[in-house]
Amino acid sequence: MSKIREDEIHDSAVDRTSAEQVYDVCVERVRQDMKWGTQNHSPGRWMLILMEEVGEFSQAVLDAQVKGADPAEIRKELVQVVAVALSMLENCDRADWSKP
Numbered sequence: 001m002s003k004i005r006e007d008e009i010h011d012s013a014v015d016r017t018s019a020e021q022v023y024d025v026c027v028e029r030v031r032q033d034m035k036w037g038t039q040n041h042s043p044g045r046w047m048l049i050l051m052e053e054v055g056e057f058s059q060a061v062l063d064a065q066v067k068g069a070d071p072a073e074i075r076k077e078l079v080q081v082v083a084v085a086l087s088m089l090e091n092c093d094r095a096d097w098s099k100p
């Protein structure tokens with residue numbers, strides 16, 4: 001894969017459309033760290049944590065569609081899914097899970 005230059009990022013659709021989403025994920029990451037501290041888990045433990053968050057997202061979708069619950073919960077839960085995945089990536093790089 002070729003390396004992406006900084007000016008290519010600034011000119012991309014990602015830069016124009018994702019700033020709000022990236023900011024919201026960062027805010028959620030800070031909230032998670034303030035609540036739990038830096039988290040170091042095995043890949044298997046992280047998988048369970050991520051699946052729990054995906055389950056909460058699924059519940060929010062079903063509640064909104066079936067029970068008429070607040071659809072804003074869908075986005076909130078989705079931000080949490082992405083933030084947990086980011087925390088997993090941070091742990092992966094700290095612990096270098098790529099090593100055998």
Ligand SMILES: [Mg+2]
Pocket residue numbers: 053056057077080081
């Ligand atoms: Mg959640």
